Amino acid sequence: MLGILAAMSLEEKVGQLFTLTNRGTELSERTRRLVVERKVGGIFLDMDSLVDPEQVRTLTDELQQAAIGAGRGIPLFISADYVAGAGCKLQGGAVHFPKNKALGVSGDVNLAYESGRITAEESLAMGVNFNYSPVVDININPDNPVIGTHSFGEDPELVAELACSVISGYQDHGLIATAKHFPGHGDTNVDSHLALPVLSFQSxxxxxxxxxxxxxxxxxGVEAVMVGHIAVPAWDSSLRPASLSKEITTGWLRNKLGFPGLIVTDGLSMKGVTARYSLPDACILALEAGADILLATGKTPEEEDAMVEAVIKAVKTGRISIERIEESVTRILEAKQKYGLNREKMETKLLTDRGRYEANPHHEEVSLKLAKKAVTPIHGMKPIFTVDRDHTKEWCLLWDRQTELFRNQLCMDAGFAKEKRLESYKEVVEAMNSCGSAPLLISLTYNKLMNPEVLSEVNRMARERKNVILVHFGSNYDLRHLPDVPALLMYDRAPSLQQAAVDYLMGKELGI
Incomplete structure (x- = not known):
């Protein structure tokens, strides 16, 4: 495939640098144009493009057919944020693994590898060949609003060990892995989707x-590293985001750490960039900094065109050298060749393997094993029910709508005097007041930190009642505000974690 480089036009070379976002569950004319006319090198599948494996496979087949039928016939990187398994963004049909924090609590490198292997197999069966995972940030800031349970934990050695196991699981089975968010988003208290975090530490x-x-x-041997929108004054006093900083991207990642692979920007449409730079300017700055792949979401076709045209113009006017462009295109083409993304193999794959996807029940067993190793009882929590339904008839069950699987599985074994579904955890205080003096089992979830005022009020009421227990499908840091509540900490709401919580409460793992 590298022989193609010399024959490629400037427009084709620049196109390979871009990974732009698909919209919708089908191949739209807008996306087809990006692939056929702009010759973009990659397409990112966001949530609105992901329903189930069969739908995703149909979409990716059509994307690849459009790519290999146009121009040089170079297949696409098709990427997704499958940070907790291929099922974490789908409505069903693939495994949704527990998030990294739960995996970190399990401490099991073999299960980490297996989760990577299964994610690779299921992703590739859907036609997704590039995963923006794993998160390798060390989350030591309890007030971090975005990383939290996406991190394996607070110990650098544990984070590194488990991340490398996941990376090997991905890449040994053909899925490109991405370590993110360089140089580290863990000890921050700002979400780079909304503003620019600053790592104000010494070198x-x-x-x-x-x-x-x-x-x-x-x-x-990770193939890709994603550079975050994080300012690091110790390394770049201009306070440019790392993603746009040559001192950080090239100076540290490429040169000092000796990374030879693909450097991917975090989404350039995030406020950590756009609060200060236009998208066209950000694309130019990222390439000058040393990025190989520009990940962006354009609001309109005109905005997408403006990004690509800005880079072409920067080369034509001499701001960016053609050698700089070709350096990145070479890395991209080499990675595509290595992972079988050439025209011949893609044509064969599309012809012989079109639309095939079969769920593997063993994959869910691996997820449940991991979930059960992550179950964490705290504050004196013990299994409280047995398979005897009479034991639970006095209890009131309050459950967040996103823990419905937990509620359904629990109610197969246990009956409750009263139950109430909450639309969000913020309704829990009012719901507790409606249950009289009955003992309360509360099931809550949220994918970020919960409001401490709500949790403190729950703790106050629980301290007075002395008959409240909590199953918490959220951050361990939330439990800072609930010191008086016996709790089962589950870290997130993956289906296997909800099942593991039921098994614990019913004493099934202890043979009760």
Whole structure:
């Protein structure tokens, strides 16, 4: 495939640098135009493009057919954020693994590898060949609003070990892995989707702490590293995001850490960039910084065109050298060749393997094993029910609508005097007041930190009642505000975690 490079036009070379976002569950004319006319090198599938494996496979087949039927016939990187298994963004049909924090609590490198293997097999069966995972940030800031349970934990060695196991699981089975978010988003209290976080630490701390998992991932052969929108004044006093900083992207990641692979920007449409730069300017700055792949979401076709045209113009006017462009295109083409993304193999695959996807029950067993190793009882929590339904008739069950699987499975074994579905955890205080003096089992979830005022009020009421227990499908940091509540900490609401929580409560794992 590398022989193609010399024959490619400037427009084709620039196109390979872009991964732009597909919209909708089918191949739209807008996306087809990006692939056929703009010759983009990659397409990112966001949530609104993901329903079930069969739908995703149909979409990716059509995307690849459009790519190999146009111009040089170079297949696409088709990427997704499958950070907790191929099923974490789908409505069903693939495994939704527990998030990294639960995996970190399990501490099981073999299960980490298996989760990577299964994610790779299921992703590739859908035609997704590039995963923006794993998160290797070390989350030591309890107030971090975005990383939280996406991190394996607070210990750099544990984070590095589990991340490398997941990376090997992905890449040994043909899925490109991405370590993110360089140089580290864990010790921040700002969400880069909304503003620009600042890592205001000295260089020695950054080298020894934040960079440790990235260094290990690079040694393990990770194919891609995603650079985040994070300012690091110790390395770049201009406070440019790392994604747009040559001092950080090239100076540290490429040169000092010796990373030879693909450097991907985090989404350039995030406020950590757009609050200060236009998208066209950000694309140019990212390439000058040393990025190979520009990940972006254009609001309109005109905005997408403007990004691509800005880079073409920057080359034609001499701001960016053609050698700089070709350096990145070469890395992209080499990675595509390595992972079988050439025209001949893609044509054969589309012809012989079109639309095939079969769920494997063993995959769910692996997820449940992982979930059961992550179950964490705290504050004196013990299994409280037995398979005897009479034991639970006095209890009131309050459950968040997103833990319906937990509620349904629990109610197969246990009956409750009263139950109430909450639309969100914020309704829990009012619901507790409606249950009189009955003992309460509360099931809550939220994918970010919960409001501490709500939790503190729950704790106050629980301290007075002395008959409240909580199953918490959320961040361990939320439990800071619930010191008086016996709780089962589950870290997130993956289906296997909801099943594991039921098994614990019913004493099934203890043979009760």
């Amino acid at each position: 020695e701390r950054l080298e020894n702490f934040e960079l440790a998992p990235f260094r290990k991932a690079i040694s393990a």
